[in-house]
Amino acid sequence: MAGGTEIVAHRSGIEKAVAGLILVACAFYCFHALGLNFGSLSNPRSGFMPSVIGVSATVLAAVNLVLTLRKHRMAEADEVALDRYTALNLLMALAGTIAFLVLLDLAGYVVASALYLLFLTKLTRSPGWLVPMAVSIGATGFFYFCFVMLLGVTLP
Amino acid sequence: MKHLMTFTAMAALMTASAVAQDYPSRTITLIVPFAAGGSSDLIARAVAEKAEQYLGQSMVVVNRPGGSTNVGLSELVEADPDGYTLGTVSPAMTQQFATGASSYNYVQELTAVGQISNVPYVLAVDANTPFNTLDEMVAFARDNPHALKYGTAGAVSATYSSFARFGVENDILIDPVHFDGGARAMAAMLGGHVQASWQAPSDFRANVEAGSIRPLAVAGESRMEGLYADVPTFNELGYEVIDQLWTGLAAPAGLPPDVVSRLEGALEQIVNDPETQQKISELGLRAEFLGGDEFAQKWMAQEARFLETLELLEAAEQASN
Amino acid sequence: MENFALLMQGFQASLALHNILAALAGVTLGTLAGVLPGIGISGTIALLLPISFGMEPLTALIMFSGIYYGAMYGGSITSILVNVPGEGASVVTMIEGYQMARRGRAGAALAIAAIGSFVAGTLGVVGITFIAPPLAQVAIAFGPPEYFAIAALGLLVLTNLSGGSALRAVLMMLIGLMLGTVGMDYMTGLVRFGFGVDGLGDGLDFIVIVMGVFGLGEVLARICERQNDVRVTKIKFKDLYPNREETRRSILPIFRGGLIGAIMGLIPGPSGTISTFASYALEKKLSTRREEWGKGAIEGVAGPEAANNAASSFTMIPLLSLGLPFSASAALLLSGFMIHGIQPGPMLVSTEPVLFWGLIASMYIGNLICLILNLPLVGLFASVLRAPMRYLMPVVALVTFTGAYVLNYSLFDLGVLTFFGFLGFFLQMSGYSLAPLALGAFLGPQLEQGLIQTMVLTDGNIWTLMTRPLAGTALWLGVAMIGWMIFRFIRQLLRRSSSQPVAEDV
Numbered sequence: 001m002a003g004g005t006e007i008v009a010h011r012s013g014i015e016k017a018v019a020g021l022i023l024v025a026c027a028f029y030c031f032h033a034l035g036l037n038f039g040s041l042s043n044p045r046s047g048f049m050p051s052v053i054g055v056s057a058t059v060l061a062a063v064n065l066v067l068t069l070r071k072h073r074m075a076e077a078d079e080v081a082l083d084r085y086t087a088l089n090l091l092m093a094l095a096g097t098i099a100f101l102v103l104l105d106l107a108g109y110v111v112a113s114a115l116y117l118l119f120l121t122k123l124t125r126s127p128g129w130l131v132p133m134a135v136s137i138g139a140t141g142f143f144y145f146c147f148v149m150l151l152g153v154t155l156p
Numbered sequence: 157m158k159h160l161m162t163f164t165a166m167a168a169l170m171t172a173s174a175v176a177q178d179y180p181s182r183t184i185t186l187i188v189p190f191a192a193g194g195s196s197d198l199i200a201r202a203v204a205e206k207a208e209q210y211l212g213q214s215m216v217v218v219n220r221p222g223g224s225t226n227v228g229l230s231e232l233v234e235a236d237p238d239g240y241t242l243g244t245v246s247p248a249m250t251q252q253f254a255t256g257a258s259s260y261n262y263v264q265e266l267t268a269v270g271q272i273s274n275v276p277y278v279l280a281v282d283a284n285t286p287f288n289t290l291d292e293m294v295a296f297a298r299d300n301p302h303a304l305k306y307g308t309a310g311a312v313s314a315t316y317s318s319f320a321r322f323g324v325e326n327d328i329l330i331d332p333v334h335f336d337g338g339a340r341a342m343a344a345m346l347g348g349h350v351q352a353s354w355q356a357p358s359d360f361r362a363n364v365e366a367g368s369i370r371p372l373a374v375a376g377e378s379r380m381e382g383l384y385a386d387v388p389t390f391n392e393l394g395y396e397v398i399d400q401l402w403t404g405l406a407a408p409a410g411l412p413p414d415v416v417s418r419l420e421g422a423l424e425q426i427v428n429d430p431e432t433q434q435k436i437s438e439l440g441l442r443a444e445f446l447g448g449d450e451f452a453q454k455w456m457a458q459e460a461r462f463l464e465t466l467e468l469l470e471a472a473e474q475a476s477n
Numbered sequence: 478m479e480n481f482a483l484l485m486q487g488f489q490a491s492l493a494l495h496n497i498l499a500a501l502a503g504v505t506l507g508t509l510a511g512v513l514p515g516i517g518i519s520g521t522i523a524l525l526l527p528i529s530f531g532m533e534p535l536t537a538l539i540m541f542s543g544i545y546y547g548a549m550y551g552g553s554i555t556s557i558l559v560n561v562p563g564e565g566a567s568v569v570t571m572i573e574g575y576q577m578a579r580r581g582r583a584g585a586a587l588a589i590a591a592i593g594s595f596v597a598g599t600l601g602v603v604g605i606t607f608i609a610p611p612l613a614q615v616a617i618a619f620g621p622p623e624y625f626a627i628a629a630l631g632l633l634v635l636t637n638l639s640g641g642s643a644l645r646a647v648l649m650m651l652i653g654l655m656l657g658t659v660g661m662d663y664m665t666g667l668v669r670f671g672f673g674v675d676g677l678g679d680g681l682d683f684i685v686i687v688m689g690v691f692g693l694g695e696v697l698a699r700i701c702e703r704q705n706d707v708r709v710t711k712i713k714f715k716d717l718y719p720n721r722e723e724t725r726r727s728i729l730p731i732f733r734g735g736l737i738g739a740i741m742g743l744i745p746g747p748s749g750t751i752s753t754f755a756s757y758a759l760e761k762k763l764s765t766r767r768e769e770w771g772k773g774a775i776e777g778v779a780g781p782e783a784a785n786n787a788a789s790s791f792t793m794i795p796l797l798s799l800g801l802p803f804s805a806s807a808a809l810l811l812s813g814f815m816i817h818g819i820q821p822g823p824m825l826v827s828t829e830p831v832l833f834w835g836l837i838a839s840m841y842i843g844n845l846i847c848l849i850l851n852l853p854l855v856g857l858f859a860s861v862l863r864a865p866m867r868y869l870m871p872v873v874a875l876v877t878f879t880g881a882y883v884l885n886y887s888l889f890d891l892g893v894l895t896f897f898g899f900l901g902f903f904l905q906m907s908g909y910s911l912a913p914l915a916l917g918a919f920l921g922p923q924l925e926q927g928l929i930q931t932m933v934l935t936d937g938n939i940w941t942l943m944t945r946p947l948a949g950t951a952l953w954l955g956v957a958m959i960g961w962m963i964f965r966f967i968r969q970l971l972r973r974s975s976s977q978p979v980a981e982d983v
Contacts, residue, residue, distance in 0.1 A: 191519070191523060191805075192524070192526050192527075192809075193522070193523050193526050193809045193811075194808075195812075195815075197526075197812075198812060198816055201527060219523070220886075222679055222885060222887075223678060223679050224661070255666060257666075257668075302936060305934055310663040310666075311662075311664055311665050312666040332933070333621070333930050333933050333934060334663060334926075334930070335926075336663060336926060339803065339808070340745055340803070342801055343616070343617050343745055343799070343801050343803070344617075344621065344930075346617045346799060347617035347619070349620035350934070361800075362800035362820045362821065362822020362823065362824065362825075363799065363800065363823065365820075365822065365823075365824050366822060366823035368823065435816075438816075438817075438818035439815055440815075440820070
């Protein structure tokens with residue numbers, strides 16, 4: 001639904017990879033689900049639902065993979081994956097987010113959030129330093145005020 | 157290295173006794189392992205409100221819900237045993253280690269300060285069932301295996317394990333239907349989907365008053381007062397069942413003895429204060445103080461009983477397969 | 478008519494100045510808490526419980542009902558503006574609401590949400606006023622078979638309606654169900670799919686999942702765009718409120734949504750959220766402009782918002798008439814009663830008539846204040862979107878992380894959020910719709926619990942289910958739908974392999 005329409009054009013390599021990964025994930029789940037105690041019909045145990053879901057999901061995921069592969073072979077869809085710019089941005093966002101989570105634990109909410117915001121605003125190519133810094137510090141301060149002062153929540 | 161260790165140990169001892177002399181000198185944190193608004197939370201707040209008066213320092217309640225009390229309790233275990241971090245405990249603390257839900261055995265890793273409140277569990281049936289006494293229900297269940305179902309508040313709760321043990325000990329086959337919380341179990345009983353339930357008297361209160369639920373037995377040493385005064389105890393009826401829902405205060409292990417006794421003394425005064433008693437009884441519970449030693453014994457007895465229950469239930473399941 | 482006289486007395490009691498102030502304070506705080514994702518209704522009420530110790534019971538309850546309605550509305554604000562749902566009930570509002578915002582109709586979406594909430598909320602309270610006791614009997618007549626049947630039918634109907642490939646929708650729904658099974662299974666006490674990770678033992682929080690796949694996923698998609706200096710839209714003042722066309726299109730959905738919410742509200746469980754999904758499905762089915770759906774159809778905001786508010790009014794019925802709280806927020810209201818020594822239940826109307834009717838009156842007042850307070854603020858909220866994307870999106874990311882942390886005070890959840898953010902991004906990009914995933918994760922536990930409870934109750938003879946009037950009808954419908962889906966899917970496959978090589982939707 002939301003988003004992504006702009007990127008759809010160069011998606012095919014990714015689409016196949018995603019379909020494959022879904023199948024792997026479903027099979028992994030299915031394997032573990034079948035290891036749980038199934039119980040009986042009058043006394044179903046914890047493995048009952050997971051087994052049912054796991055098996056049906058694995059079957060559907062396999063069908064989905066086949067159809068996806070076939071679609072690309074037949075439609076000669078463009079095989080471009082993520083373009084360079086997007087992939088780089090995505091990787092940077094991931095690295096920044098992980099750094100943010102680590103910093104949150106070590107340095108606390110205010111410091112970590114301000115730095116994270118600064119990082120993200122620079123990632124979106126905001127010009128200059130003054131405005132990004134003002135936005136980062138301002139927004140962090142605002143949320144800190146709302147959550148901690150007004151609502152009495154404890155943040156790390 | 158060895159010297160250093162002795163030195164730190166001594167230093168720790170010295171600071172501990174120094175702490176004890178002017179204890180408490182700052183605000184005490186009281187960890188409640190449930191979300192705000194539950195009966196444990198309200199009890200904790202009733203106690204905290206009186207701390208200033210009887211202890212000379214205020215207490216701040218912090219809620220640490222999650223992981224069926226494990227989030228809050230493990231935070232309590234890991235806190236410094238200086239008397240400035242306390243927590244509320246309930247019977248669930250005696251089961252977490254046995255069921256593998258926690259790597260801490262709270263019974264050993266916490267210091268008991270004292271009990272605040274205590275009520276027996278109650279076995280009740282839907283008023284539309286023909287059972288007027290516990291014997292009638294048991295007799296029916298014996299003649300009609302699997303015909304009766306009881307609603308529980310989840311498999312990890314006394315509302316299941318105690319009822320299941322009652323079934324095993326009396327050779328009746330009555331099936332548990334697990335619900336997500338006591339309210340759902342009760343709704344299922346009022347709607348006639350299950351016939352019986354084992355819950356705290358406070359949870360049954362409104363519907364017992366209205367006559368839509370019929371209590372058959374209370375799992376205490378003696379009868380209750382008030383609404384449940386006419387309900388016999390299991391022991392009176394010849395079934396040996398004691399199952400109580402208590403709430404008390406605990407601290408991390410290694411709390412200096414003089415701090416324990418200071419807290420214990422203050423807690424006794426707080427629990428016996430008429431205002432606290434009033435607040436707790438409004439929750440449908442009963443204030444009942446027990447000292448640290450007795451409270452700790454209660455933990456151990458409860459843990460032993462729970463382990464026994466687990467074995468019994470496991471054996472019964474093996475036998476039925 | 479006797480009820481009416483009593484209600485008037487209730488109004489008298491609750492219209493005292495300090496009570497009105499309490500309602501205002503409650504709505505304000507509730508809206509704020511709703512706007513900031515994560516805290517939600519239960520969180521706010523929990524925070525205020527200690528303060529309410531000192532108040533009169535009626536004043537405290539009036540404040541709580543203000544929070545209730547305020548937070549419910551506040552949650553839609555964040556969903557519509559920035560695609561971050563703070564609670565289950567706003568997930569559906571978000572689907573069309575956010576698309577409207579992207580088209581520059583944020584103001585209209587916010588205003589319709591407020592009006593729809595008010596109308597349906599008020600109708601819900603009217604329902605409580607006159608027919609609460611018989612409705613309470615209906616509520617308990619619903620048992621595990623009905624919970625199961627409704628969850629199952631809901632999954633089928635909604636997955637079928639989400640558009641795009643049916644196969645992929647069902648697959649996403651199943652993955653959602655899988656996510657719902659992670660963690661402690663309260664029916665056996667076993668931790669499933671925990672893999673020894675402590676944080677997984679508690680299960681994956683549904684809200685964290687949706688915050689990740691929708692909120693964070695959207696932020697990532699925007700950040701990866703080259704032209705991120707565009708503003709969403711320039712909003713002129715006259716565009717802030719719905720135009721005649723939009724208002725006209727919203728009226729019927731509001732009433733239908735209210736009715737759905739009222740019916741679903743009686744069912745124990747998170748009925749508010751289920752009713753929003755149901756209303757969305759119904760409106761989409763009835764709509765004559767299918768092509769607008771998914772691109773900002775106003776019916777998709779009006780109906781679900783109304784359903785949610787009607788449902789939340791109706792969840793008060795089991796609490797007031799039976800003393801049974803069916804939701805977390807109702808449980809907190811219950812403790813709001815209890816700390817003042819009042820036990821809600823069948824006897825409440827006769828033992829505490831002033832309080833009972835005062836509370837009902839306060840629900841009317843809370844609804845009205847919520848509307849009065851929020852309509853003028855629509856412009857203010859909508860102007861948030863004037864901020865350039867490159868600043869707005871990072872801030873949204875921070876709100877999402879903060880909100881997700883506040884939900885359970887768990888850093889682990891933030892890791893989960895990040896994971897689902899990236900997962901959502903890639904799934905969306907590869908043409909999988911995420912609504913069925915959210916729905917599966919949400920309804921999974923309901924479905925499993927209902928099914929297992931039913932099987933124990935019927936001693937494994939699941940066919941007795943089919944003979945119960947409500948559950949049976951729902952399930953037969955479901956069976957028919959599965960048949961139809963399989964038929965359609967096979968027909969599609971046959972047609973494709975024989976002729977057209979290009980397929981839009983797998």
